[in-house]
Amino acid sequence: AQSVTQPDIHITVSEGASLELRCNYSYGATPYLFWYVQSPGQGLQLLLKYFSGDTLVQGIKGFEAEFKRSQSSFNLRKPSVHWSDAAEYFCAVGAYNTDKLIFGTGTRLQVFP
Amino acid sequence: EPEVTQTPSHQVTQMGQEVILRCVPISNHLYFYWYRQILGQKVEFLVSFYNNEISEKSEIFDDQFSVERPDGSNFTLKIRSTKLEDSAMYFCASRQGRANEKLFFGSGTQLSVL
Numbered sequence: 481a482q483s484v485t486q487p488d489i490h491i492t493v494s495e496g497a498s499l500e501l502r503c504n505y506s507y508g509a510t511p512y513l514f515w516y517v518q519s520p521g522q523g524l525q526l527l528l529k530y531f532s533g534d535t536l537v538q539g540i541k542g543f544e545a546e547f548k549r550s551q552s553s554f555n556l557r558k559p560s561v562h563w564s565d566a567a568e569y570f571c572a573v574g575a576y577n578t579d580k581l582i583f584g585t586g587t588r589l590q591v592f593p
Numbered sequence: 594e595p596e597v598t599q600t601p602s603h604q605v606t607q608m609g610q611e612v613i614l615r616c617v618p619i620s621n622h623l624y625f626y627w628y629r630q631i632l633g634q635k636v637e638f639l640v641s642f643y644n645n646e647i648s649e650k651s652e653i654f655d656d657q658f659s660v661e662r663p664d665g666s667n668f669t670l671k672i673r674s675t676k677l678e679d680s681a682m683y684f685c686a687s688r689q690g691r692a693n694e695k696l697f698f699g700s701g702t703q704l705s706v707l
Contacts, residue, residue: 516698523597523684523698524636570636579624579641579649581696585634 482507484571486584494592495563501556501587503571513554514572514581515545524570530554541565566591595619599685599699606675606706614670614702616685625668626686626696627660629653636684642668675706 485504493499505511512531516524528539535547545556554571571584598617606612618625627639640650642660659671668687672679685699 521700523599523700524686525698526695529695572636579626579643580638580651581628582638583628583636586636 482573482582484573484582484584486569486571486587488587489585490588490590492590492592493561496560499556499558499561499565499589501569501571501589503554503556503584504552505554505571505573506552507573507575507582509575509577512574512576513545513547514574515539515543515554515556516570516572516583517541518568518570518586520567527556527569561589561591563591563593565589595697597685597687597697597699599683599702601702602700603703604705606704608677608706609674612672612675612704614672614683614685614704616668616670616687616699617666618668618685618687619689619697620666622687622689622697624648624688624690624694625660625662626688627670628684628686628698629681630684630701631678631681639670639683672704675704677706680704680706 483506514529515527527543528537530537530547538544543558568586568588570586572581574581600615625642630636638651640654641648657673661669682701684701686696688694688696
């Protein structure tokens with residue numbers, strides 16, 4: 481079955497600390513992978529995506545993610561978190577032959593000063 | 594950055610009533626989508642729409658749901674007879690091209706069915 485798992489429901493970090501949000505997927509076809517961020521009252525904003533090529537992808541706001549096929553993972557990282565990064569983060573998977581994205585349940589990030 | 598606009602931001606309705614959720618996708622986009630998120634659950638795909646017809650739909654998108662692009666700018670989701678379990682945040686999204694293009698989401702309509 482196609483699915484996305486984000487094992488961490490809620491993460492709290494101090495401002496300036498590094499961050500890693502985990503994402504594992506199960507997908508039959510070659511996956512397209514995405515990370516979205518949702519701030520309160522806002523829509524889903526694309527942080528970054530992976531389709532092919534270099535497995536380390538850079539996104540907006542200083543985020544990066546690494547695709548590891550052997551681990552079926554696409555973890556999101558940021559070396560130094562800012563208070564404005566507090567939001568809900570969603571990992572999603574799709575494919576070239578479908579319009580449908582499958583989302584994880586999200587990870588809520590809280591940042592302490 | 595261009596935006597997808599959704600109205601209203603909140604909608605309250607009685608069970609059994611019809612609701613129409615409205616979206617204005619980005620003007621040069623060709624692919625349109627509805628997703629929903631029940632409180633505390635995953636964002637779920639409902640339907641995709643291209644060239645004035647549904648291109649893909651999920652099992653959630655039953656006969657109670659319909660979509661329309663009535664005037665070339667708006668994209669609507671209609672729920673004919675709302676149920677309590679339809680209460681959710683509904684997101685509209687649009688994309689210029691196919692899967693390798695960026696998908697732009699609106700800020701959502703929170704639907705509450707009483």
